[in-house]
Amino acid sequence: MTLKLATAAVAALMAAGPVMADLVFPSLSYRTGPYASGGIPFADGYADYFTLLNERDGGIGGVPARVVECETAYNTERGVECYESTKGEGALVYQPLSTGITYQLIPKATADDIPIHSMGYGRTSAANGQVFSHVFNYPANYWNGASGAINYLMGQGDFAGK
Amino acid sequence: MFYREAGDFKTSYVDDSQTFPIKFERYRYYFVLAVAVLVLPFVMTDYAVNSIFLPFLIYAIAAIGLNILTGYCGQVSLGTGGFMAVGAYACYKLMTAFPDVNIFIHVLLAGGITAMVGTAFGLPSLRIKGFYLAVATLAAQFFLVWLFNKVSWFYNYSASGQINAPERMVFGVPVTGANTEAWATYLFCLAFTVLCAIIARNLTRGSVGREWMAIRDMDIAAEIIGVNPLKAKLTAFAVSSFFVGISGALFFAVYLGAVEVGEVFGIQKSFIVLFMIIIGGLGSIFGSFAGAAFLVVLPVALKIVGVDMLGWPTDIVAHFQLVIVGALIIIFLIAEPHGLAQLWRVTKEKLRLWPFPH
Numbered sequence: 001m002t003l004k005l006a007t008a009a010v011a012a013l014m015a016a017g018p019v020m021a022d023l024v025f026p027s028l029s030y031r032t033g034p035y036a037s038g039g040i041p042f043a044d045g046y047a048d049y050f051t052l053l054n055e056r057d058g059g060i061g062g063v064p065a066r067v068v069e070c071e072t073a074y075n076t077e078r079g080v081e082c083y084e085s086t087k088g089e090g091a092l093v094y095q096p097l098s099t100g101i102t103y104q105l106i107p108k109a110t111a112d113d114i115p116i117h118s119m120g121y122g123r124t125s126a127a128n129g130q131v132f133s134h135v136f137n138y139p140a141n142y143w144n145g146a147s148g149a150i151n152y153l154m155g156q157g158d159f160a161g162k
Numbered sequence: 163m164f165y166r167e168a169g170d171f172k173t174s175y176v177d178d179s180q181t182f183p184i185k186f187e188r189y190r191y192y193f194v195l196a197v198a199v200l201v202l203p204f205v206m207t208d209y210a211v212n213s214i215f216l217p218f219l220i221y222a223i224a225a226i227g228l229n230i231l232t233g234y235c236g237q238v239s240l241g242t243g244g245f246m247a248v249g250a251y252a253c254y255k256l257m258t259a260f261p262d263v264n265i266f267i268h269v270l271l272a273g274g275i276t277a278m279v280g281t282a283f284g285l286p287s288l289r290i291k292g293f294y295l296a297v298a299t300l301a302a303q304f305f306l307v308w309l310f311n312k313v314s315w316f317y318n319y320s321a322s323g324q325i326n327a328p329e330r331m332v333f334g335v336p337v338t339g340a341n342t343e344a345w346a347t348y349l350f351c352l353a354f355t356v357l358c359a360i361i362a363r364n365l366t367r368g369s370v371g372r373e374w375m376a377i378r379d380m381d382i383a384a385e386i387i388g389v390n391p392l393k394a395k396l397t398a399f400a401v402s403s404f405f406v407g408i409s410g411a412l413f414f415a416v417y418l419g420a421v422e423v424g425e426v427f428g429i430q431k432s433f434i435v436l437f438m439i440i441i442g443g444l445g446s447i448f449g450s451f452a453g454a455a456f457l458v459v460l461p462v463a464l465k466i467v468g469v470d471m472l473g474w475p476t477d478i479v480a481h482f483q484l485v486i487v488g489a490l491i492i493i494f495l496i497a498e499p500h501g502l503a504q505l506w507r508v509t510k511e512k513l514r515l516w517p518f519p520h
Contacts, residue, residue: 029476029477031477032477032480032484069475070469077217077418080418081213084208100426103322103420104419104420111341
């Protein structure tokens, strides 16, 4: 269900792409604050990937991507401020990068019709696409990721007594 | 020239003891109120409301609350974040338990519940003073945050431990939940802020406020002239916590909509509200507003100038934000230890004589 919705969203995005000037990807980064050591490489990587797409492929489907960065410092209130300040630029998808900010953005983004990609973190129950139409925790949330790993290991051999 | 008493004749005691005795200032107050109520709602954007006006109005209520306790009654408190959490969780429990009751009443009741909790934590203030009381209220901060994490009844046994505000209406217009309009949440909070400021202003210049100030200035002397310290300190804790509870309820229900207690109502909140009243001015209602505006609007303004206008990298701007706000706090406290309110008072004295200062 989630995958199908995600595919549909990406397809819609591709179809809508050529009409717009550029594809806006807000980056709610945390280069400062207590978690900066993890936030800096992620924000750099996110920006670098879209630079790569722009320079190698000329953007996505021929449309250049633009990363709008906003500093949250992993702080919920500043995350809300970032969301409000970037959504007007035609943001396509939000990666809140913090569970606290994700909880703030779920109702706001659903009302504004903008998808959220909370990669594993965020609200586990958002896996139910019937209720949370705009939230995707692809590829897996913590719990089905963990059970997937255990199930895989169980299939690898006999673990009796271990 | 404009700002003076001359020619403004008072013919009754009520006129004589009003909050703004000078005509020019009275009209300025009506003008600000009229702009806030009649003009701003029509020009509000989501961004302006959610990053400037809502935090400013809500922090102003919290600052008024703490100012009553610390600025007027002299009891230092570091438990503001914890008391805001009480307001938020009380509001959440009331909203979910009685969905048909108006949210306005829930917010007031949340303030009342916080007042009771605040009074209970204020009891030690009768025995301990100063830094030791600060540590006792710090205990309240940590205890309350722990309690709201530990006891799942407070968050209705939700798996994530977060509380989410359901949609509630005032006059058929949603003010909490996902589908709120900017102007509705703004007006809802503005109503509470104006109400709280008027109540606080009139409490502090009445007999209750004089008792608080007597206790602040010298508690033994106050006791000798007949001020009951038990009553004065506990009413200060109760009234202060009432306002702080209202601000916590609005912070959760209207501004954020979803709250995780340790993250939102941690010790950080207690300090930021304390900084607001120190920078704004202890023992002044205007100071509470000025301090809240200083700490809410300045970081956003710096970010807009740095990132949007100058195009600097976001992390550099974020670091500069800390440096500039920190430096300004130090400069203000050296140049004017009594805060922004004192600057305002000095300006008014100068205005009174302008343009003939001799």
